[in-house]
Amino acid sequence: MYRISDEQRRIRLGRRHLLAPSVRTGSVVAVADAVVALHATDAATVYLSVCARMTEPGIGAVDHALYEDVSLVRLLSMRNTLFSMSAEVAPAIDASSARPVAAKERQKLLKHLREDANGLDEQWLADTERQTLSALATRGRATGSELSAAVPALRTKITIFPGTRQETVQGVASRVIRVLAADGRIRRDRPRGSWTSSQFRWTTAAPWPESDPAEARTEVAGRWLRSYGPATEGDLKWWTGWGIRETRAALAAASAEEVLLDSGAFGWAAPGDLAAEPAPEPWAALLPGLDPSAMGWADRDFQLPADHRAALFDRSGNIGPTVWWNGGIVGGWAQRPDGELVWRLLSDIGREGSQLIEAEAARLSAWTGDARVTPRFRTPLERELTG
Incomplete structure (x- = not known):
């Protein structure tokens, strides 16, 4: 069986994820396609992940892709998480992952409605959705608060988990909007505030055409x-x-080739993708929390020393901002309230690595300007550095 070393995996990561300077790109869509999809739970992550891989980083290019030509779209998809991907990749991710998530979100909301003492049902939800879409079409774009003001049904309160210790009263607006977004009938538009804000406006959208889920999983597996x-x-x-x-059916349909990894585990490679690759030039990167290069695998031992984990992850398994050197995670970084970028190395990478990290920090500071970025999921090292 063909063996692919951890070193080769790190070399591939640097080149295929567009992190080495010689392979950076001027296209936001090319960045998204290089990593299949970008984590978008934290609004700032999309910008930080894209710009780390661009020859000329800047907010304007990402804004244009998200809100002007909509070549970058958001879907609640893999692991019930919000991702951004290119419009070309979106139909496959929609059919393979977003449709099942949307169905579960709708069933969950309907369950809460039926359990509420007001006796709300599927017809009530359908009527409320129709009124919400009509109000949004009239306004063009609106925040959740503005939609609630326009649609009285969205101001309805329901009791969640009645009769249990978790019983609480909540408004339905955010849940109805979440279901409409998961169904692809509305999408996030420009936020109120800067590019770091998650207070999005909403606008109407058309769901992606239906396609065969098995074929879609094959395409996604091949891209991944x-x-x-x-x-x-x-x-x-x-x-x-x-x-x-x-998962197994998708790997088989994608004609994945079995290989042996340094860990002793059996892995899979794309068909014909077994040849060793030359290393790119030495490279460093400052990547945001939840960046796809850190979140692409369940087993990250080939890129992340075990003794770094406690400092870089929160209690839910979310990775924070990371410092990279030649395909490995060697530390973490943060931005202090006054805007200063600070980092700490957890591995000794020598003078050349330290100098390249300083250059990347300067590059990051140059395009972020006066913006202040605080990760939604804060990790021990990030908190310590900002403190």
């Missing part, structure tokens, strides 16, 4: 292997949130 392979079956299962049967 070309970006993240070689990797294990467990890595793909974790990244997508699919069941084990769907």
